[in-house]
Structures are given as C-alpha cells and as structure tokens.
Amino acid sequence: MNQKLLLGQTLWFDGDPFEQEWENVSHHQTDGAIVIQDGHIIGRGSRSALLEAYPRADITDYGNDLILPGFVDAHVHYPQTAIIASWGKRLIDWLNSYTFPEEMRLSDPSYAADIAVSYLDIALAHGTTTMASYCTSSPTSVTAYFEAAANRGMRVIGGKTCMDRNAPDGLVDTAQRAYDESKALADAWHGNGRAIYAITPRFSPTSTPEQLQALGALWAERPTCLMQTHLSEQREEVAWVKNLFPDARDYLDTYEKYGLLGKRGVYGHSIHLEPREAARLAEVGASVVHCPTSNTFIGSGLFDLMGLAKAKVSIGLATDIGGGSNFSMLRTMAAAYEVAQLRGAVLHPAQLMWLASEGSAQALHLQGIIGHLGIGAEADLCILDLSSTSGIAQRVNNAEDFWENLFPTIMMGDDRAVRDVWIAGDLVG
Ligand code: GUN
Ligand code: ZN
Numbered sequence: 001m002n003q004k005l006l007l008g009q010t011l012w013f014d015g016d017p018f019e020q021e022w023e024n025v026s027h028h029q030t031d032g033a034i035v036i037q038d039g040h041i042i043g044r045g046s047r048s049a050l051l052e053a054y055p056r057a058d059i060t061d062y063g064n065d066l067i068l069p070g071f072v073d074a075h076v077h078y079p080q081t082a083i084i085a086s087w088g089k090r091l092i093d094w095l096n097s098y099t100f101p102e103e104m105r106l107s108d109p110s111y112a113a114d115i116a117v118s119y120l121d122i123a124l125a126h127g128t129t130t131m132a133s134y135c136t137s138s139p140t141s142v143t144a145y146f147e148a149a150a151n152r153g154m155r156v157i158g159g160k161t162c163m164d165r166n167a168p169d170g171l172v173d174t175a176q177r178a179y180d181e182s183k184a185l186a187d188a189w190h191g192n193g194r195a196i197y198a199i200t201p202r203f204s205p206t207s208t209p210e211q212l213q214a215l216g217a218l219w220a221e222r223p224t225c226l227m228q229t230h231l232s233e234q235r236e237e238v239a240w241v242k243n244l245f246p247d248a249r250d251y252l253d254t255y256e257k258y259g260l261l262g263k264r265g266v267y268g269h270s271i272h273l274e275p276r277e278a279a280r281l282a283e284v285g286a287s288v289v290h291c292p293t294s295n296t297f298i299g300s301g302l303f304d305l306m307g308l309a310k311a312k313v314s315i316g317l318a319t320d321i322g323g324g325s326n327f328s329m330l331r332t333m334a335a336a337y338e339v340a341q342l343r344g345a346v347l348h349p350a351q352l353m354w355l356a357s358e359g360s361a362q363a364l365h366l367q368g369i370i371g372h373l374g375i376g377a378e379a380d381l382c383i384l385d386l387s388s389t390s391g392i393a394q395r396v397n398n399a400e401d402f403w404e405n406l407f408p409t410i411m412m413g414d415d416r417a418v419r420d421v422w423i424a425g426d427l428v429g
Helices: 047-053 078-083 091-105 111-126 139-151 175-189 209-221 236-242 250-257 275-284 292-297 303-309 329-342 349-363 390-396 402-412
Strands: 004-013 026-039 040-046 060-069 071-077 129-135 157-159 195-203 224-233 263-270 287-290 312-315 383-384 418-423
Touching: 004 047, 004 349, 004 383, 004 402, 026 129, 026 349, 040 047, 040 287, 060 071, 060 349, 060 418, 071 078, 071 287, 071 312, 071 329, 071 349, 078 091, 078 111, 078 129, 111 129, 111 139, 111 209, 111 263, 111 418, 129 224, 139 157, 139 175, 157 175, 157 224, 157 287, 175 195, 175 209, 209 292, 224 250, 236 250, 250 263, 275 303, 275 383, 287 349, 292 329, 303 312, 303 383, 312 329, 312 349, 329 349, 329 418, 349 402
Parallel strands: 004 060, 071 129, 129 157, 157 195, 195 224, 224 263, 263 287, 287 312
Antiparallel strands: 004 026, 026 040, 060 383, 383 418
C-alpha cells in the first residue's frame, strides 16, 4: 500500500504522432506528478491535485526535471558492449574482425556474467530500462543476461543467437541444437518474472534453411515468444542473401519461407527494402527497428522512417550496440533526427520521444505496459535534467516553449542528463 508521489514536469502520449498531429497526442505538464504503487503507475495529474489526493504518499520532488517512462532500446547486442566503437569496417568485415571473436569469449560463464552486469549498469545509467538484446550462441550468455536483469527487477527481452554457417567453429551450432537450446531457454525464461524470450536467428547468411525451418517450427510451438533477426542492413549483405537463397523472392522471403515472418517478428535495420517487403511487413503487422547510430557508423544507409510509418509498419528505435556507436537513447534520437534530415524529413521532438518509448514498446508488443507514462503501466522511469551541461543550459536559457527546452537535451544530452532511474516503482540506487 506504500504510495510514492513523484513531482516534476511530465510528458506523455495518448496516440501515435506519426499517425496523428503531434500536438493532438502529446501532453506536457509543467507542474506535473505521478503516483506509484506496487510497481505500477496509479495516478497522473497536476502536482496540487495529486498532493491533495495522496496525502500520505512518500514524496520525491524533482522540481523542473522531466519525468518520463524509461527508454526502450528495441535492438541491442549486449555481448558487444566491450567492442563498441571498433574502427574502420563495414558490416561483414566488422562481424568477422571484432564481433565474432568477442562473442566467443562469452562462452565463459564468468565473463558473460561480467559483461551482462556491465552492460545493464551502463544502460540504466543512460535511462534505458528495457531492451531487446541478442545474446551469443552460447546458452550461458542467455542465462547470464536474464539473471543479471532479474537481479535488477528489469523487464527485458533476449534470446540465444543461432548460427549454423558462415561463422567461426566456436560460435556455430546446428539446426537441432539451435532448436533444442532455444526451446529450453524459452521454457526457462519466457514469462519468468519480467523476462520475455525472443527466438533469435542472427540473420539469413548465418543460418542454413534447415536451421531457419527448425526455428520457425519452434516459434509455431511458442507463439507468444517474440522472434528477432536482421533484415536488409547493407547492400553487400542483401546481395549475399540473394546468392545463398536463389529461389527467394527477396530477403524477407528467406524468413517467410521458413515460418519466420509474423506479427511478433522484429526485424532490425530494414533499410534496403523492396516495396513488396515493406508492404508485406505492414500486412502481417510485424515490426522493424531503426538503428541510426549503427547505420551511420558502419555505413549501412539511411532508414526510410517516414515511408515505413506511412506504410503503417510498426517502428522501434534502438542503439544496436556494438554496431551502434552510443549507449544513449538521447544520442540515438539525435541520430534519427539527422538521418531524417538527410532524407528531407523533419522529425518533431515529440516524434523522437515517442519512438524511444511508446514506439519501441509497441514494436515489442509491450504497449501500455512499458514506455508509457499512464495509469496501469509498469513504473520504470527516467528522470531527465534538461540543463545537464553548460552547452545545453545556455541554449535552454533562450528557449521559448517546452519543446525548445527539451530539444537541446535530445541533440546534446547523454548520461549526464539522467538524474534518476526507477525500476518497477523503486529508485535504482
Ligand atoms: N547483422 C548480423 N549480425 C549483426 C550484428 O551483430 N550487428 C549488426 N549491426 N548487424 C548484424
Ligand atoms: Zn543487430
């Protein structure tokens, strides 16, 4: 029955600012407040109204800081934490030079546990409270991740990254082992506390048709699991897929053929899509994930956010660590803004904030549960200081409205802007 009352500025959404005018679906309150009980938000309103309605609640006064839902990172590789910012390669060379050797190291349970702890600590310091992470092909890496998240009470999504070709011996499994190990891990973790399991074929080039088929069969047996993979990230990769699957209509078809296209499918990157692929993703209600810092860092291309939003494809936002170059979802929003500019579109701060919270939650089928500052949502929160550096503060001094107050933090903010983080109604110490 212990109630907690948080006072500060609040920002929330009751609709999609890509479908409706942002003015109609985004709401800001300068003297706002929320009430938390039993890990959930039970009240949202003005400071004065909630102070009166909950006189016995424990009060935390954040002054002018902004109370938000914690950020939701819809596509990340926690095992790549230690190789972020590795220089000079495009996707396939980057995987072979940096990623695969590092992922092999996580077969050691104590190293996997260290990296999982380090990654979650860094993510939380940046205000990210939920992420959908690829693990490695080693089940140990999956256990380390879910255990570290459970110790923090976090709602996380993850899965064993399956590969049975075009990867080093130390990382490949087989179709049968991918099925057996993924099934055992899903049965151990899916719905265990706040954990959600995602069946995870890395991408078509590293799975044989037999492995894709086996994982498609597992998804049919475990339909409430998510399924996450990569799609059309770089042109060389798309050409490779065409060679490996000559009978497929396109890259997406290599998944659809084997039962790996569905509503709970989450397709990272999705940059170089054919019109048929975009239409098909929209038709089945699948999600794509925009990873803008990664797409510029490894030179993948400019994601067509407005085109896919118009086609009614569900879109999440993500860091894609370690192809992505920054742990911060603020920096990721800034990169999304920049990539949209390069495509001739201007994203409003309301659209950017929505993508990093509500949009990612929707892409992961968790809308209303996380990424949402509304009654009934889980109380995972991020409190932002909107004047966290001298450069930001002097710009805020010239701001004329709330959005002009917020935009400098989106463009220039990082972990220094994160004043506090709450997980399931508890302040993270
Ligand atoms: N495609 C297949 N695996 C990966 C990965 O680990 N990172 C990125 N960015 N793309 C991939
Ligand atoms: Zn990825």
